[in-house]
Amino acid sequence: MKITSLVVLKCNPEGSDPIILANTTDVSHFGYFQRSSVKEFIVFVSRTVAKRTPSGQRQSVQHEEYKVHAYNRNGLCALGFMDDHYPVRSAFSLLNQILDEYQKNFGESWRNAQADSTQPWPYLNDALTKFQDPAEADKLLKIQRELDETKIILHKTIDSVLARGERLDSLVEKSSDLSAASQMFYKQAKKTNQCCTIL
Numbered sequence: 001m002k003i004t005s006l007v008v009l010k011c012n013p014e015g016s017d018p019i020i021l022a023n024t025t026d027v028s029h030f031g032y033f034q035r036s037s038v039k040e041f042i043v044f045v046s047r048t049v050a051k052r053t054p055s056g057q058r059q060s061v062q063h064e065e066y067k068v069h070a071y072n073r074n075g076l077c078a079l080g081f082m083d084d085h086y087p088v089r090s091a092f093s094l095l096n097q098i099l100d101e102y103q104k105n106f107g108e109s110w111r112n113a114q115a116d117s118t119q120p121w122p123y124l125n126d127a128l129t130k131f132q133d134p135a136e137a138d139k140l141l142k143i144q145r146e147l148d149e150t151k152i153i154l155h156k157t158i159d160s161v162l163a164r165g166e167r168l169d170s171l172v173e174k175s176s177d178l179s180a181a182s183q184m185f186y187k188q189a190k191k192t193n194q195c196c197t198i199l
Contacts, residue, residue, distance in 0.1 A: 002029065004038075004066070005081040006094075006128050007046045008102055008121075010113050011055070011072055018050040018077065019113050022102065022121040024128045042081060050077040058092055071095040076102065076110060090134035098127060 005025040009018040025042060027035040045068060053059050053072040061068045062084070069080045069091040078095040101123050102110070 002083045003080060003086065003094075003128055003132055004029075004083075005042045005046075005079075006098060006124055007042070007050075007079045007081075008098060008124070009046060009050045009077045009079070010110050011050050011053070011075045011077045013055075013075065015051075018047050020046065020116040021076075021106075021110050021113060022117060022119075022124050024121075024124045026128055045081075046079050050079060053077060058095075060088060060091075067091075069095060071099065073099050078102075087134050090131075094127070094131050098124065101127075 004027065005023070007020060007024075008022040009020055011018045020043065023043070023046075025039055027038045030038050045063075049059075049061055049068050049070050050072065053070040055072050055074055058069070058071045061070070065084045067082055067084055067086070067088075069082065069088070071078050071092060076099055078098045080091050080095055082091055102121075105121075105123065
């Protein structure tokens, strides 16, 4: 999963080309002689997609193994160039955070922009690095990943008990923690589930 570029633009309602307010790009995974062409292509696609993203809308455009995610919030538009494996929900969560941070830092001054900005915005550079991991952008994804890890540990624990030669059936029979009804439930559930196993 890779983020190649993050761009913030001002979309003009009269149909003229959007103005780039902030831009950061990581083209290190491209060949040295391709990098300037890739950067130019990113600028071109940014303007094209932002111009065609209606205010208040989100959209994703796919080109080969890359996706361009765009979010236009009342004329302030954020775009992310990511590979196809980057989760869509994480991408839009990141774009939303970028727009929030931009408005917090610059207020409504972007509405007066008349030309592309060449000023670096450190937050965008940091975001490009930090959010290479989609779990950083999407807290639900982070929680899901932690739950999956817990589930794997739980399965490993049960497997390790069974691997030592102990059988779960004999443990259930010996347990003083389980009532007779619970032991009966376990035996009935095991009997019922035996017909579902595939050999």
